Amino acid sequence: MTVLDARALNRATLARQYLLARGDTTVPQAVAHLCGMQAQEPQEPFIGLWSRLSGFQPGLLDGALTARAVVRTHLMRRTVHLVTADDALAWRSRHDTMLRQRVLGTYRRELAGIDLAEVAAAGRAVMADQRPRTMTELVRAIEDRWPGPPRRALGELLVAALVPMAQLPPRGLWQRTAGVRNLPLSSWLERDVAPLPADADDPVGQRMLRRYLAAYGPAARADVRAWCGLAGLPAAVEAVRDELVVFRDERGRELLDLPGAPRPHPETPAPVRFLPAFDNAILGYHDRSRIIDAAHLGLSVAGHRTVLVDGRVTATWTVRERQLRISALRPLTAAEREAVHTEAQDLTAFLDDGIERIRLDVEG
Structure with a gap:
């Protein structure tokens, strides 16, 4: 596997x-x-x-x-x-x-x-x-x-x-x-909420599982449950298992996925991205190690806005007193600092909030 x-x-x-x-x-x-x-x-x-x-x-x-x-x-x-x-x-x-x-x-x-x-x-x-x-x-x-x-x-x-x-x-x-x-x-x-079917079949759960994998996969069952909070999806997993492909992560966990879903090469370049508070790209998993280090897990649940550098949470950001302040969680290379600053300039233009200065604080 x-x-x-x-x-x-x-x-x-x-x-x-x-x-x-x-x-x-x-x-x-x-x-x-x-x-x-x-x-x-x-x-x-x-x-x-x-x-x-x-x-x-x-x-x-x-x-x-x-x-x-x-x-x-x-x-x-x-x-x-x-x-x-x-x-x-x-x-x-x-x-x-x-x-x-x-x-x-x-x-x-x-x-x-x-x-x-x-x-x-x-x-x-x-x-x-x-x-x-x-x-x-x-x-x-x-x-x-x-x-x-x-x-x-x-x-x-x-x-x-x-x-x-x-x-x-x-x-x-x-x-x-x-x-x-x-x-x-x-x-x-102006439409009614759909009722659950009276029988044991769970087409809603099965569709939710497929949709989740399309947006978050490959993922473990625990990831699906962490995302939605529902306890009854194992039956949905078993009902569609024949449609899925299976992988393992480095810890041996079973990961489920849709056969044709994107799985880019691991060395594909990833641009800098500024994420909002409580973004589901981080919170949509039980095991968040694919995108954030264990030492920084508390940032996402505490509502910090984060910055992805090379695809991982590498900084936090705030806007206060007309200043976009970025606090790096590790030393950044010169190329990374330039990429963060460039994306930050685009963000300030989008926010249109009278921001006069971008400040990048780099640890180390």
């Missing part, structure tokens, strides 16, 4: 994430290919798409959001994701159990004894007038029936788990500051 080292896996990830070469595709097509983009920080998907798509301009994502082609909603790992309307409707029911378990795991004591079906029905009744509401407004409308739990616990149960919700624009629009206003997905998208 072919063994793929970390560099080979890195180049495969970069190719599929549009980070080896920028893609020439629409925003909805890119978001669909990436299986969504983590978006709890509303401005970060703009940076992620700029680093991935040729000619990307903020208005393209704004237009997709306002046209309801893409939507912000709680989905994978109970995190707000930017996904296409089709994927939100197709995948939401598959995530129901996980979403409820994660909210209940966070607020188990506060929500003990609550009848989830009754809370969900009350929430849907309040939202039946199709008026967007903040979480606080929604909780106020039902809290007389459940006066015990804290508002935060009851609100997250409703908005993040029980009633599939969309976070409406202007939340998530370019350089706009706006609070979260919720509306049921079915109302915002």
Whole structure:
């Protein structure tokens, strides 16, 4: 069985994430290919798409959001994701159990004894007038029936788990500051969330697995679970195993992949790329060693924006007081410094945020 080292896996990830070469595709097509983009920080998907798509301009994502082609909603790992309307409707029911378990795991004591079906029905009744509401407004409308739990616990149960919700624009629009206003997905998208099939077959899980491998493979089962947070995908893996090719990594883990998916030569040159906070190119795996060193794993989960040099996380970056500051995590060669600076100049032009200086701090 072919063994793929970390560099080979890195180049495969970069190719599929549009980070080896920028893609020439629409925003909805890119978001669909990436299986969504983590978006709890509303401005970060703009940076992620700029680093991935040729000619990307903020208005393209704004237009997709306002046209309801893409939507912000709680989905994978109970995190707000930017996904296409089709994927939100197709995948939401598959995530129901996980979403409820994660909210209940966070607020188990506060929500003990609550009848989830009754809370969900009350929430849907309040939202039946199709008026967007903040979480606080929604909780106020039902809290007389459940006066015990804290508002935060009851609100997250409703908005993040029980009633599939969309976070409406202007939340998530370019350089706009706006609070979260919720509306049921079915109302915002004018289509119903797809129900799960009554039988044991799991076509949704199988399609999700194929889509994940197209954007993240080759990958282990643990990687798939880390990406989506779902526990029930082993059956989906077995159902499509005959369609897949199998590799091993250097630790002996089984890696699954689609037969025709890109797996570039490990020595393929990789350009500098600036990634947003919580980018799924890093967080979409259980084993992130293909793209980030163990010593720096905490950066991604803490929300640091990162810079890829030769395909790996090599620096962090921030914008403060009209300065784009890049902090290298290792010494950079002269050629690497020049490449980072060149990409940083393009980034400042995209951000158009009055940035007057690029500062590169190099360790060592």
